[in-house]
Amino acid sequence: MMRAFGVAAMVLAAGCASAPPERFYSLSSGMGLPSASAPQASYYIELPAVTVPQQVARNQLVVTTGAGRVDLLEQERWVSPPAAEIGQALSLAISGELGTIDVFRTPTPDKAPVYRISTNVQRFESAPGQYALIDAVWSVRLVGSTQVLTCRSVAQETVTAGYDELVAGHRRAVARIGADISKAVRGLAAGAKPQC
Secondary structure, X not given: OHHHHHHHHHHXXXXXXXXXXXXXXXXXXXXXXOOOOOOOOOOEEEOOOOEOOHHHOOOEXXXXXXXXXXXEEEEEEEOOOHHHHHHHHHHHHHHHHHOOOEOOOOOOOOOOOEEEEEEEEEEEEEEOOOEEEEEEXXXXXXXXXXXXXXXXXXXXXXXXXXXXXHHHHHHHHHHHHHHHHHHHHHHHHOOOOOOO
């Protein structure tokens, strides 16, 4: 009986040892590093939670493998759900580019200008060895104002094979969308007519 138990334990251990390791990815690594010479902005940004399509709102990477077909990769995972990953990466990219602070859920000084940025990701596609695509509708509004600028950014990055490359492509796509948003905020803060 003990021998059978020992053999079963060894088989179970061998099965666990042969399972491929899980790998975790982040979009915010290395995003939005501020320049030491960049002037500090006289306003703040506020980036509430980003929304993403339901089919990709999970920790596993969801990849396009053919016409109308997607695969859910159990061993390749985001560190946090894609909405949180995109939100964090966008926040870092925009605040880094503008030299300001994201004050979402943080008190701000009286009368300090705060630009609220809302982002709805409509497509988040991952095609290994082909492309990484983020299609986002976003808006910018000075808190307390009724004037809203609403725009759309579609960022598609060509990627080579490998999941690291796919994630790097998404990181570049987020940076491009962050640059679009930063340009709009900078224009609004300068008193320019809002435009995409």
